[in-house]
Amino acid sequence: MKLGKLMFLTTLFGVASLWSQNKQLLYDFYEIPQSLMVNPGVKASEKWHTGIPALSGLSFQAATSGVTVNDLFANDGVDFTTKVRERLIEDMSKRDDFSTTSQIELFNIGFRGKNRPDDYYSFGMYGETDVIVYWPKDLAILAFEGNGGDNIGRSFDLGDLNLRGEMVNVFHFGINRKISNTLTVGARAKIYSSIFQFQSIKNSGSFTTTVGQDNIYANNINADLELQTSGIEEISDILDEDTSTTQRDLASLFTRRVLFGGNLGLGFDAGFTYHLNPQTTITGSVLDVGFIYNSKDIKNYTLRGSATNEGIDVILPEDINNINNDLWQELIDEIEESVPFNDNDTSSYISFRPIKVYGSFRYDFGLKEASNKDCGCAINQDSGQNDDLYRNSVGGQLFMIKRPRGIQAALTGFYQKRLGRTLSLKTTYTVDKYSFSNIGLGLSLQAGPVNFYVLGDNLLGYRNVADSHYASLQFGFNIISWNGN
Numbered sequence: 017m018k019l020g021k022l023m024f025l026t027t028l029f030g031v032a033s034l035w036s037q038n039k040q041l042l043y044d045f046y047e048i049p050q051s052l053m054v055n056p057g058v059k060a061s062e063k064w065h066t067g068i069p070a071l072s073g074l075s076f077q078a079a080t081s082g083v084t085v086n087d088l089f090a091n092d093g094v095d096f097t098t099k100v101r102e103r104l105i106e107d108m109s110k111r112d113d114f115s116t117t118s119q120i121e122l123f124n125i126g127f128r129g130k131n132r133p134d135d136y137y138s139f140g141m142y143g144e145t146d147v148i149v150y151w152p153k154d155l156a157i158l159a160f161e162g163n164g165g166d167n168i169g170r171s172f173d174l175g176d177l178n179l180r181g182e183m184v185n186v187f188h189f190g191i192n193r194k195i196s197n198t199l200t201v202g203a204r205a206k207i208y209s210s211i212f213q214f215q216s217i218k219n220s221g222s223f224t225t226t227v228g229q230d231n232i233y234a235n236n237i238n239a240d241l242e243l244q245t246s247g248i249e250e251i252s253d254i255l256d257e258d259t260s261t262t263q264r265d266l267a268s269l270f271t272r273r274v275l276f277g278g279n280l281g282l283g284f285d286a287g288f289t290y291h292l293n294p295q296t297t298i299t300g301s302v303l304d305v306g307f308i309y310n311s312k313d314i315k316n317y318t319l320r321g322s323a324t325n326e327g328i329d330v331i332l333p334e335d336i337n338n339i340n341n342d343l344w345q346e347l348i349d350e351i352e353e354s355v356p357f358n359d360n361d362t363s364s365y366i367s368f369r370p371i372k373v374y375g376s377f378r379y380d381f382g383l384k385e386a387s388n389k390d391c392g393c394a395i396n397q398d399s400g401q402n403d404d405l406y407r408n409s410v411g412g413q414l415f416m417i418k419r420p421r422g423i424q425a426a427l428t429g430f431y432q433k434r435l436g437r438t439l440s441l442k443t444t445y446t447v448d449k450y451s452f453s454n455i456g457l458g459l460s461l462q463a464g465p466v467n468f469y470v471l472g473d474n475l476l477g478y479r480n481v482a483d484s485h486y487a488s489l490q491f492g493f494n495i496i497s498w499n500g501n
Contacts, residue, residue: 038415040428040444041458041471042490044299044376047440048460048469049126049494052138052190054374055301056202057287060136060192061498064127065467068493073121073142075471075490081449082112082151105160110153110176111421118145121492134194138204141188143274146370147181150421163225163235174221174239178420182213182367184308185274190285198291208281210308211273212247213367217420238322244365245317246279246310281308283369295406297378304369316361376413380406407434413444424449437498438462446473456488467494 043054049065050073051058067073083103088096119142126138154172161167190204221239254265272278283306289299383406413428426448433441439461446454451474458471473488 038417038426038446038448039471039490040413040415040426040430040446041442041456041473043374043413043415044378045432045440045442045458045460045469047434047462048467048492049124049138049496050121050469050492052126052136052192052202052204053124053285054303055287055289055299056190056192056204056285057200057289057301058192058202058299059200059289060126060128060194062126062128062136063497065125065494065496067121067124067140068495069123070120072124072492072494073119073490074492075119075488080112080114082108082114101160104151105156108151108153110151110173110178112151113148113419113421114151115148116145117147119143124494136192137190138192139187139189141186143183143185145181145183148179148419149181150176150178152176152178158223163223168225168227170224172223174223174241175219177219177241178217180215180217180420182308183211184213185209185211185278188285200289202285202287204285206283206285206304206306207276208283208306208308208369209274209276210247210279210281210310211270212245212251213279213308213310214243214245214248215367215420216241216243218242234324236322236324239319241319243317244310244367245315246365246367247273247313249315250313279308279310279312281367281369282306287374295380297380298376299378300375301373303372303374305371306369308367308369309364310367311364314362314364315359316363316365318358318361319356320358321356371418373416374413376411378409378411380409382407408432409434415448444473462496465495465497467496468492469494 039054042048042051044058045051046059046061049062049067052060053073088099088103121140121142124138124140124142126136129135129137154176155174157167158172163170163172185208187207187209188204190202192200192202194200219241221237221241223239224236226234226236250269251266254262254269257265283304285301285303285305287299287301289297291297409430409432411430413430415426415428417424426446428444428446430442430444432443435441439459442458442460444454444456444458446456448454453476454474455476456471456473457475458469460467460469469490469492471488471490
């Protein structure tokens with residue numbers, strides 16, 4: 017029952033607040049202060065900034081590399097069972113996934129060092145939910161078709177079961193330093209306070225039905241399965257009580273875990289920006305190199321062992337009147353003894369954060385009128401002014417993320433247009449496992465000290481969201497003081 021609630025909570029938190037892992041529109045969009053969060057070494061042009069609490073970074077996203085809602089529920093005259101067989105069972109592979117990530121920024125503040133104007137410091141707190149569930153190909157076939165007929169002798173891979181999810185609060189502090197007119201570097205330290213975590217990522221085993229010797233068929237199972245959870249049981253217990261104080265108790269529990277009361281961990285980000293010449297720039301960053309030590313509110317589920325059985329051994333017709341429930345119970349007991357299921361394991365474990373890597377190449381052109389400087393610097397220390405010399409930028413970006421089934425990558429081409437200090441537009445075209453036609457558009461608007469940004473991804477998918485493999489929207493508000501203001 018509690019395992020079912022775990023999956024319910026996974027769906028609830030994953031669907032309620034969603035965020036795109038690949039922030040290709042935000043990356044190197046240095047007019048937006050939040051670009052420091054995807055590259056601590058990005059060009060920092062502000063004197064100081066502060067995000068409007070709980071409104072400086074909001075986004076919503078959903079992704080599937082396989083079937084879409086429209087594939088299953090469109091009114092196209094195809095029988096639903098046929099759709100399930102053709103589009104789920106046959107078309108999807110074990111590398112297809114359903115994934116979501118949420119990130120809600122609670123506060124974000126940055127300022128330039130008074131005695132070291134080339135240093136820009138930033139700190140803040142945000143909440144993140146990351147869930148990925150891979151399609152269990154062989155288990156789905158077993159459930160849909162059964163183990164008879166053409167599946168006699170087929171080995172169903174139990175390792176197809178693969179999922180991971182967590183909700184974590186992150187406290188961070190970063191330093192961005194301009195080393196020279198050509199090089200800026202940055203790093204960010206992070207403390208993770210976990211609200212809950214679960215993972216089942218190292219499963220193996222098989223289930224096979226063959227022709228038996230003493231009976232018609234023999235079933236063979238060899239299993240090494242584990243689901244690790246932390247922070248789930250206490251949430252489940254509160255929901256089980258279902259009293260007038262349930263909502264208050266949940267709020268108190270979440271508040272405690274957000275403020276260092278959960279399982280704790282450490283991590284860091286690092287990045288750089290390097291100008292090959294005044295118009296050509298390369299950047300790179302690595303994010304969330306870290307871990308969480310899960311030692312509180314632990315409950316793990318394991319199924320390990322191997323067994324072969326041919327059902328109940330009955331000699332006919334002599335035993336026709338002797339069949340009773342004891343024979344069935346003896347069979348169940350024998351299987352449970354050979355392949356024991358344990359739901360009382362409280363062993364601590366370490367969960368690693370999903371490491372992300374970015375890289376980009378940018379070429380700037382369209383020199384501003386009356387501008388003759390080519391230092392490529394974020395700050396002109398002589399005048400205290402911030403010089404954005406070029407109106408246009410084109411380039412490419414690479415994104416990679418470590419997932420349970422290996423590295424996922426995305427390649428992006430972009431064009432950015434700057435209209436003075438007031439408006440900057442960025443458009444992207446991204447190719448990844450979710451879409452080959454992902455066109456995005458981002459806008460950063462500066463109205464006095466107020467900065468507003470909105471970033472929309474996979475715009476073509478909005479024509480029919482139910483048939484889209486990917487949808488994303490990000491926006492936020494900041495107060496910015498530019499150098500020289």
